[in-house]
Amino acid sequence: MTSQPSTRGRVLAAYQDLLISDGPSAATLDAVAAAAGVSKGGLLYHFKSKEALVEGLLAQLREYAEADFAAMAQAPQGCAAYYVRTSVFGNTPFDRAIVAAHRLIQGDDDSVRQVFAGLHARWYELILTDLKDAATAHAVMLLGDGLYYNAALFGFPTGVHFGKETQDGVTVDALLEIVEKLRPQARS
């Protein structure tokens, strides 16, 4: 029952949205409070400091991540294809949490880096289970990373990038075909 629009939830959502659309420097306490419809004092009642706001964001990210790991482990297309496919920004809650947190990596806060390092380790583990070969697994992860970083850094001008095309008319399906080529063939 955490999904009701409590003030705390509205503040967190506003912080996330500001990070995604305008970057960390624009996500000041004033701006977040205004976007959430409360005063700065009201915001600081729920989150005692800016660091607490970040922690709130990361806690939410970790929640979504656990659910994603479970889905990935059971994905019928295999973990590798699942990873690449979901590396395209899809505007899901998980995607939004990732991109928002990504924008904080440059900052001084080392805890954000650590969270992403942990996510990466889990993903790699799953892909390796799927593909067996370390180099291939690494290559597939890098491909997905490239997709995600491009989205996170260069973003979605105005809601574009949501479709299937990633660039120059190249579709995700075309990328997935390439990933399948890399899958070690069972000798028959």
Next chain:
Amino acid sequence: MTSQPSTRGRVLAAYQDLLISDGPSAATLDAVAAAAGVSKGGLLYHFKSKEALVEGLLAQLREYAEADFAAMAQAPQGCAAYYVRTSVFGNTPFDRAIVAAHRLIQGDDDSVRQVFAGLHARWYELILTDLKDAATAHAVMLLGDGLYYNAALFGFPTGVHFGKETQDGVTVDALLEIVEKLRPQARS
């Protein structure tokens, strides 16, 4: 003759180093001036504003980029392999300029984004010439992007990451083998 340690050059180098090691928020005018061994007033004589500092960084980046495009077009191993290989952080002047500028993308400055968009377009063009197929070219670029972004965002704890290994014992050579697998075979 731009390589002599002029004050202007030292300031620019100090700004670059601070961006790479401590991020944008640490690269204040005070910090840059101190690192370069001048006062803030002295710094501002050479660069009238912080924006001018960024422009100086980008000008340098563009210079290095032009030289890299030329080398890439003539690379014996082909453009695709060249791109992936040089996407590993190698501590070259070009690498350092790229990583430093990358840290500014999150900021408000749109000019940094545009420079990287331009670089990407040129690289893609060269790789496509090499590989002929758009989807494959895109995949190779994403692989290189992933390498570079991981380096730029998570960095080099203390000079590590300079060797051939990128992660979990996976070498760049192993990644290059995978790229070669993707190269469309000449029908014989």
Next chain:
DNA sequence: GTCTATAGTACGATAGAC
């Protein structure tokens, strides 16, 4: 639980001496 008012600090930039 939410507000206003304000303290304290850090940053970018200017002015003017040397």
Next chain:
DNA sequence: GTCTATCGTACTATAGAC
């Protein structure tokens, strides 16, 4: 060309009324 001193602003966070 480089320095010191200073102004203006924007931000985080606290204190206390309601």
